Amino acid sequence: xxxxxxxxxxxxxxxxxxxxxxxxxxxxxxxxxxxxxxxxxxxxxxxxxxxxxxxxxxxxxxxxxxxxxxxxxxxxxxxxxxxxxxxxxxxxxxxxxxxxxxxxxxxxxxxxxxxxxxxxxxxxxxxxxxxxxxxxxxxxxxxxxxxxxxxxxxxxxxxxxxxxxxxxxxxxxxxxxxxxxxxxxxxxxxxxxxxxxxxxxxxxxxxxxxxxxxxxxxxxxxxxxxxxxxxxxxxxxxxxxxxxxxxxxxxxxxxxxxxxxxxxxxxxxxxxxxxxxxxxxxxxxxxxxxxxxxxxxxxxxxx
Amino acid sequence: xxxxxxxxxxxxxxxxxxxxxxxxxxxxxxxxxxxxxxxxxxxxxxxxxxxxxxxxxxxxxxxxxxxxxxxxxxxxxxxxxxxxxxxxxxxxxxxxxxxxxxxxxxxxxxxxxxxxxxxxxxxxxxxxxxxxxxxxxxxxxxxxxxxxxxxxxxxxxxxxxxxxxxxxxxxxxxxxxxxxxxxxxxxxxxxxxxxxxxxxxxxxxxxxxxxxxxxxxxxxxxxxxxxxxxxxxxxxxxxxxxxxxxxxxxxxxxxxxxxxxxxxxxxxxxxxxxxxxxxxxxxxxxxxxxxxxxxxxxxxxxxxxxxxxxxxxxxxxxxxxxxxxxxxxxxxxxxxxxxxxxxxxxxxxxxxxxxxxxxxxxxxxxxxxxxxxxxxxxxxxxxxxxxxxxxxxxxxxxxxxxxxxxxxxxxxxxxxxxxxxxxxxxxxxxxxxxxxxxxxxxxxxxxxxxxxxxxxxxxxxxxxxxxxxxxxxxxxxxxxxxxxxxxxxxxxxxxxxxxxxxxxxxxxxxxxxxxxxxxxxxxxxxxxxxxxxxxxxxxx
Numbered sequence: 138x139x140x141x142x143x144x145x146x147x148x149x150x151x152x153x154x155x156x157x158x159x160x161x162x163x164x165x166x167x168x169x170x171x172x173x174x175x176x177x178x179x180x181x182x183x184x185x186x187x188x189x190x191x192x193x194x195x196x197x198x199x200x201x202x203x204x205x206x207x208x209x210x211x212x213x214x215x216x217x218x219x220x221x222x223x224x225x226x227x228x229x230x231x232x233x234x235x236x237x238x239x240x241x242x243x244x245x246x247x248x249x250x251x252x253x254x255x256x257x258x259x260x261x262x263x264x265x266x267x268x269x270x271x272x273x274x275x276x277x278x279x280x281x282x283x284x285x286x287x288x289x290x291x292x293x294x295x296x297x298x299x300x301x302x303x304x305x306x307x308x309x310x311x312x313x314x315x316x317x318x319x320x321x322x323x324x325x326x327x328x329x330x331x332x333x334x335x336x337x338x339x340x341x342x343x344x345x346x347x348x349x350x351x352x353x354x355x356x357x358x359x360x361x362x363x364x365x366x367x368x369x370x371x372x373x374x375x376x377x378x379x380x381x382x383x384x385x386x387x388x389x390x391x392x393x394x395x396x397x398x399x400x401x402x403x404x405x406x407x408x409x410x411x412x413x414x415x416x417x418x419x420x421x422x423x424x425x426x427x428x429x430x431x432x433x434x435x436x437x438x439x440x
Numbered sequence: 441x442x443x444x445x446x447x448x449x450x451x452x453x454x455x456x457x458x459x460x461x462x463x464x465x466x467x468x469x470x471x472x473x474x475x476x477x478x479x480x481x482x483x484x485x486x487x488x489x490x491x492x493x494x495x496x497x498x499x500x501x502x503x504x505x506x507x508x509x510x511x512x513x514x515x516x517x518x519x520x521x522x523x524x525x526x527x528x529x530x531x532x533x534x535x536x537x538x539x540x541x542x543x544x545x546x547x548x549x550x551x552x553x554x555x556x557x558x559x560x561x562x563x564x565x566x567x568x569x570x571x572x573x574x575x576x577x578x579x580x581x582x583x584x585x586x587x588x589x590x591x592x593x594x595x596x597x598x599x600x601x602x603x604x605x606x607x608x609x610x611x612x613x614x615x616x617x618x619x620x621x622x623x624x625x626x627x628x629x630x631x632x633x634x635x636x637x638x639x640x641x642x643x644x645x646x647x648x649x650x651x652x653x654x655x656x657x658x659x660x661x662x663x664x665x666x667x668x669x670x671x672x673x674x675x676x677x678x679x680x681x682x683x684x685x686x687x688x689x690x691x692x693x694x695x696x697x698x699x700x701x702x703x704x705x706x707x708x709x710x711x712x713x714x715x716x717x718x719x720x721x722x723x724x725x726x727x728x729x730x731x732x733x734x735x736x737x738x739x740x741x742x743x744x745x746x747x748x749x750x751x752x753x754x755x756x757x758x759x760x761x762x763x764x765x766x767x768x769x770x771x772x773x774x775x776x777x778x779x780x781x782x783x784x785x786x787x788x789x790x791x792x793x794x795x796x797x798x799x800x801x802x803x804x805x806x807x808x809x810x811x812x813x814x815x816x817x818x819x820x821x822x823x824x825x826x827x828x829x830x831x832x833x834x835x836x837x838x839x840x841x842x843x844x845x846x847x848x849x850x851x852x853x854x855x856x857x858x859x860x861x862x863x864x865x866x867x868x869x870x871x872x873x874x875x876x877x878x879x880x881x882x883x884x885x886x887x888x889x890x891x892x893x894x895x896x897x898x899x900x901x902x903x904x905x906x907x908x909x910x911x912x913x914x915x916x917x918x919x920x921x922x923x924x925x926x927x928x929x930x931x932x933x934x935x936x937x938x939x940x941x942x943x944x945x946x947x948x949x950x951x952x953x954x955x956x957x958x959x960x961x962x963x964x965x966x967x968x969x970x971x972x973x974x975x976x977x978x979x980x
Binding site: 139192194243259260261262263264265267269270277278280281284285289296329332333336337339340344347351352355375376378379382383385387389392393394396397399401402406409 | 806811829872879891923924930935940
């Protein structure tokens with residue numbers, strides 16, 4: 138049989154100080170991102186912020202700069218441009234406008250036809266989200282995350298013990314914060330698709346954590362005499378190859394999505410790739426140490 | 441033991457056959473099936489979401505407050521008529537949702553009470569103040585939303601869209617989904633137009649009429665309105681007619697002074713048809729009134745010969761011809777340099793009736809057909825590459841057991857597609873991502889089992905008991921990990937909108953089916969191999 142590491146015996150829990158420091162930084166970035174999102178300073182997608190987005194596909198290659206000049210001279214204000222040069226596509230976003238949708242998108246199409254007459258285009262997609270809907274989507278997303286977290290906490294607390302529930306929840310939160318923080322740092326758009334990806338990451342990372350906890354529970358019951366830390370460490374080591382194999386297969390499909398899945402889910406797959414990596418790390422380095430330092434009486438002790 | 445395996449195999453066989461039958465409509469094979477099959481067997485399959493087949497997703501808000509205001513105005517105008525009929529001298533004024541009748545006395549009060557018992561009456565300074573009750577206002581708003589839904593449905597039906605979805609959401613919102621529409625802007629205009637048709641007399645006799653300019657440039661309407669505010673007679677208003685120069689395309693606006701009170705409205709129409717003018721071969725819309733409308737039209741035209749009567753749609757004047765003689769029969773024409781499409785859409789909205797209140801667009805997601813096609817192609821590509829990569833990796837790492845896991849994986853994909861088709865679930869782009877992720881996660885159950893089996897082999901057990909105890913020990917881990925994923929998927933389904941729901945559907949189905957294939961499928965294969973002869977060595 139092929140084995141990644143023969144009988145691994147790595148002292149994962151002993152490295153918890155480094156892990157906590159590293160994870161602390163990731164989490165703080167994530168929290169900053171949340172504050173920035175809440176105060177409206179982050180790059181919110183129009184599904185949350187409200188506004189209009191139109192994607193054009195041009196016949197011939199087009200320079201972003203020319204589109205910008207055309208729109209500016211046409212009197213359009215406060216817009217963002219993004220291009221996909223390989224397919225001659227340009228995405229124009231206008232956030233938070235008081236005008237009606239028809240007016241903004243009409244204005245843009247008119248300007249482009251007038252100023253760039255020799256490059257024909259088709260409209261790939263138009264999205265308009267009114268401020269009311271944006272607010273509702275934001276609230277729904279926040280609610281979804283909250284309910285998911287509570288549901289997970291309850292299930293894990295019920296199947297294991299409360300401190301395991303807390304450990305799993307913190308580890309899961311950590312992964313979501315980390316991916317959100319990185320997305321915020323690299324200036325990616327925070328939108329509904331990203332929230333979906335984050336919840337998927339949460340689900341995945343939780344699975345990982347539950348598998349580790351499962352083994353810890355089993356071993357704690359069987360090896361009552363050994364120190365909790367030793368049992369935890371060997372449990373993490375025992376499931377290490379499973380953790381790595383499964384992460385690899387999920388990574389394989391996420392990477393396939395990232396490179397071949399098309400423009401619309403590009404960011405989704407990027408979040409998944411990051412999430413799988415962070416989730417694997419956290420189930421090894423974060424979840425168990427939290428249960429350990431939580432202290433108290435030995436989990437799953439006889440009597 | 442053997443009997444148990446047989447039952448499991450039958451179960452797998454049946455689910456596979458069902459999955460194939462349900463998924464068949466989504467494959468090219470379906471068109472070669474005999475007619476009886478296409479008629480009687482599942483023929484819908486998985487439905488493509490708007491993001492994949494292109495189309496419109498619109499959310500409108502029915503501005504119910506406007507409907508209440510309109511009702512208030514209608515009440516007031518009816519009260520005026522009643523007072524005149526009863527020969528009572530009473531003044532009726534409307535402001536917002538309040539009608540003020542002065543003077544307040546026994547007679548006026550009786551008229552109001554008899555005709556509008558729902559109005560809440562009070563007295564202030566010798567005037568009768570009539571307010572719309574909250575309950576009544578709510579009823580009107582509710583009615584407006586129902587009526588708007590019905591009107592939109594009629595308009596869409598006549599416009600011709602295959603399989604539209606139109607439904608109410610919450611108190612006052614209407615969701616419209618139009619798959620595969622090629623002219624999104626036209627469809628939006630058609631739905632959103634209030635289509636309030638009115639006939640109003642032009643007030644050419646007022647002194648100020650001569651001072652109003654012949655025409656202004658587009659964009660200067662507000663200046664004109666400001667300039668003449670207060671100068672125009674009580675009960676008059678200025679509306680604009682749009683004139684487009686045929687050669688240059690330049691737009692001019694012609695201000696027209698009108699009597700505010702409509703002489704006739706579009707709710708008295710019985711039909712609207714598109715016709716072609718023989719002289720300019722230009723399309724126009726001919727309308728016919730119902731009996732009540734026809735006699736009113738005859739009366740109005742008879743009493744106002746040589747005056748102009750303006751035809752107004754949503755506060756824009758389309759034309760204002762001079763009444764040459766009394767018009768009997770109840771037919772009229774609306775002209776206004778229309779294109780064929782514009783004239784057709786106008787006839788549709790007039791026939792389907794006006795919206796009871798204006799609509800405000802809250803959300804519009806329009807996806808062009810080419811983007812949808814690209815997305816499907818990209819999704820297929822990513823799915824195939826991801827699957828092949830996982831298959832190769834599993835065989836590389838687990839050898840023959842990897843082949844078993846791959847068998848479970850393919851079974852998983854087939855059952856997932858079949859389950860989605862049986863539910864006629866909508867596949868969205870995030871849904872495709874969900875499937876691909878499920879593929880990546882699907883092998884996890886097998887990995888958990890295999891690792892356990894390896895542990896058991898290492899501890900010196902025979903292949904058969906290693907398989908059994910590995911399976912047993914992995915069971916609860918697999919169960920726990922799947923339930924937690926299901927929790928997040930369920931939450932996504934509950935709180936997600938549109939595309940996210942699609943993702944939640946595929947993810948949760950994927951997880952559930954994964955439990956089945958791993959616990960029934962993989963185990964059966966091992967059992968079959970073990971039951972033939974005792975394995976000396978397990979390729980894992």
